[in-house]
Amino acid sequence: MSQRPVDDAGWRALGGEPGMMALVADFVDRMISDPIIGFRFVGVDRDRLLRRELEHASEILGGPLRYEGRPLAAVHRRLGIHAGQLRRRLAILAAVGRAHGADPVALAAWVEADRALGPFLIDPGDCHG
Numbered sequence: 282m283s284q285r286p287v288d289d290a291g292w293r294a295l296g297g298e299p300g301m302m303a304l305v306a307d308f309v310d311r312m313i314s315d316p317i318i319g320f321r322f323v324g325v326d327r328d329r330l331l332r333r334e335l336e337h338a339s340e341i342l343g344g345p346l347r348y349e350g351r352p353l354a355a356v357h358r359r360l361g362i363h364a365g366q367l368r369r370r371l372a373i374l375a376a377v378g379r380a381h382g383a384d385p386v387a388l389a390a391w392v393e394a395d396r397a398l399g400p401f402l403i404d405p406g407d408c409h410g
């Protein structure tokens with residue numbers, strides 16, 4: 282679903298697999314325990330979500346891992362996610378990245394790739410405000 286970057290500079294700038302594993306683990310844990318969007322993840326297998334998010338980020342950032350999860354639009358459309366919940370995810374990702382001292386250019390590329398994907402995942406009936 283994402284367009285592949287020409288090289289793995291973004292993935293390497295964010296610490297390769299060990300750095301990204303730590304970052305994505307914090308990201309997933311922050312989403313799951315978040316007062317605004319945490320309710321969405323009740324009953325979701327945390328370790329499986331972590332693996333799939335890591336693979337997906339690898340595709341965005343030119344890393345070696347390939348996404349092995351389900352098609353994201355199908356998974357998310359049935360959840361009825363609102364634009365505000367997507368914005369919350371993006372804010373958490375940016376905050377976790379900064380907390381890890383992540384390279385700002387690579388982090389911004391990741392956040393923007395997620396933002397661009399958003400309209401395909403959120404509830405088409407939402408006001409997108």
Ligand code: HEM
Nearest residue numbers: 318321322325333334337350351362366367370395398399
């Ligand atoms: C561009 C934005 C997003 C990306 C890249 C993304 C990525 C992912 C990935 C890779 C999975 C795993 C799919 C699988 O298990 O096969 C997933 C599942 C999930 N996502 Fe997202 N997500 C996004 C936005 C959101 C938002 C905004 C929410 C809600 C606040 C959300 C809630 C969930 C939930 C609840 C699941 C588990 C669904 C299930 O296991 O049935 N996602 N997401």
